Amino acid sequence: MFESKEDISRFGKKIMEYITHSGACAVGVCNADSLEGGPPSADLTREMPSAKSAFVFAVPLDDDIIEAYMGKIDPGKYQSHYIRTNIVAEGIASSACHFLRGQGYEAQVVNAGNTTSGGDGRDVTPQNDSQRAAAEKYPTTDIDMMIGTIPVLSQRFLAAAAGVGYFGRSGNILTSSHGASVVLGALVTSMELEATPPIPHEENYCDNCNWCEAVCPTTYMSRTENNNVQLGEMEHTYSKRMHPGRCASYMMGSAGLAENGKFSAWGPGRKTMPKEDDQVLIKLIEISTDMANRPQTPGGFVNPPDQGEKRMNINCSACNLVCHPEREVRRKRVKLWTQGGVSVQHEDGTLESMPREEAEAFIAAMTPERRALYE
Numbered sequence: 001m002f003e004s005k006e007d008i009s010r011f012g013k014k015i016m017e018y019i020t021h022s023g024a025c026a027v028g029v030c031n032a033d034s035l036e037g038g039p040p041s042a043d044l045t046r047e048m049p050s051a052k053s054a055f056v057f058a059v060p061l062d063d064d065i066i067e068a069y070m071g072k073i074d075p076g077k078y079q080s081h082y083i084r085t086n087i088v089a090e091g092i093a094s095s096a097c098h099f100l101r102g103q104g105y106e107a108q109v110v111n112a113g114n115t116t117s118g119g120d121g122r123d124v125t126p127q128n129d130s131q132r133a134a135a136e137k138y139p140t141t142d143i144d145m146m147i148g149t150i151p152v153l154s155q156r157f158l159a160a161a162a163g164v165g166y167f168g169r170s171g172n173i174l175t176s177s178h179g180a181s182v183v184l185g186a187l188v189t190s191m192e193l194e195a196t197p198p199i200p201h202e203e204n205y206c207d208n209c210n211w212c213e214a215v216c217p218t219t220y221m222s223r224t225e226n227n228n229v230q231l232g233e234m235e236h237t238y239s240k241r242m243h244p245g246r247c248a249s250y251m252m253g254s255a256g257l258a259e260n261g262k263f264s265a266w267g268p269g270r271k272t273m274p275k276e277d278d279q280v281l282i283k284l285i286e287i288s289t290d291m292a293n294r295p296q297t298p299g300g301f302v303n304p305p306d307q308g309e310k311r312m313n314i315n316c317s318a319c320n321l322v323c324h325p326e327r328e329v330r331r332k333r334v335k336l337w338t339q340g341g342v343s344v345q346h347e348d349g350t351l352e353s354m355p356r357e358e359a360e361a362f363i364a365a366m367t368p369e370r371r372a373l374y375e
């Protein structure tokens with residue numbers, strides 16, 4: 001272990017340099033002070049009781065692969081790229097932990113909830129008085145708990161506090177160089193490091209263009225209400241999330257056709273979500289059952305805790321992939337996504353996007369049993 005603050009700071013900077021040179025486009029450090037006032041999932045000790053600081057970083061996704069995905073040309077390439085980038089992020093975090101342990105500090109990777117490490121079943125309810133007070137300030141719903149949208153530790157809160165990115169209206173973390181088209185990675189350590197500053201409000205590129213909402217096939221971002229989160233000295237604001245089952249159904253691919261009927265995510269389902277939130281869960285059960293009886297889409301996450309035969313595929317993410325720092329790139333991606341057609345599924349499980357009328361004819365030509373799994 002290092003004796004002086006200077007040596008600790010020097011080693012912390014070296015770890016940040018290692019993370020950058022391993023492929024991250026942004027890296028920072030947060031600690032209890034810079035996360036003070038946040039929700040329970042901003043308490044570093046939830047991941048590791050001895051945690052004093054966290055390194056957090058963003059690994060960019062490939063622009064060409066994103067555009068082939070958003071242009072409804074190639075869903076498989078993006079899916080495997082996304083999975084691989086998650087594994088790279090976890091590998092970087094794991095190596096950084098190794099270096100820290102080598103110096104006598106404890107360190108632990110913070111796995112993202114949507115990677116193969118998800119579903120670890122840890123209790124995400126408040127565990128001590130300070131988390132209980134935080135939970136009163138930031139109440140969660142039973143549905144959030146049930147669907148699993150509350151992580152043990154939120155990489156987004158860590159990234160905002162450490163200045164890796166800024167909360168956009170979408171609720172995604174926007175990095176200065178690659179926008180929200182990144183995979184976040186993080187690790188906690190018992191080393192006591194000084195925090196890096198958050199990105200100042202005036203440097204945030206989010207101009208409320210609302211294109212994250214325009215590409216969303218459902219209603220997930222509130223137009224009228226916001227979430228406000230205090231992290232250290234800075235308050236962060238983004239649109240309030242609506243029922244999490246809406247986004248989950250499109251991400252999983254059980255739903256696909258947009259509520260306006262004009263475009264789709266990559267999911268081949270054509271049943272849309274009801275307007276009333278209290279009906280969403282019933283619909284979610286129906287369309288998840290449909291999906292379980294459809295052929296497996298190629299690729300996807302193999303999730304060892306899930307003993308079923310199906311892999312989990314990625315079918316949306318449009319709100320973060322559209323959000324590039326350059327407005328012209330955002331504009332182009334909105335067009336690609338909303339004018340690229342409607343997704344259908346072939347009997348071998350592959351997905352294809354085609355014009356709306358062709359998609360309707362494709363579905364109409366199915367046997368009634370098969371058609372009922374989609375429409």
Ligand code: SF4
Binds near residue numbers: 168171206
């Ligand atoms: S798409 Fe536009 S409104 Fe949405 S987060 Fe990005 S810049 Fe902000």
Ligand code: SF4
Binds near residue numbers: 216217218246317320
């Ligand atoms: S992932 Fe898709 S469904 Fe979910 S909020 Fe983003 S755009 Fe909407």
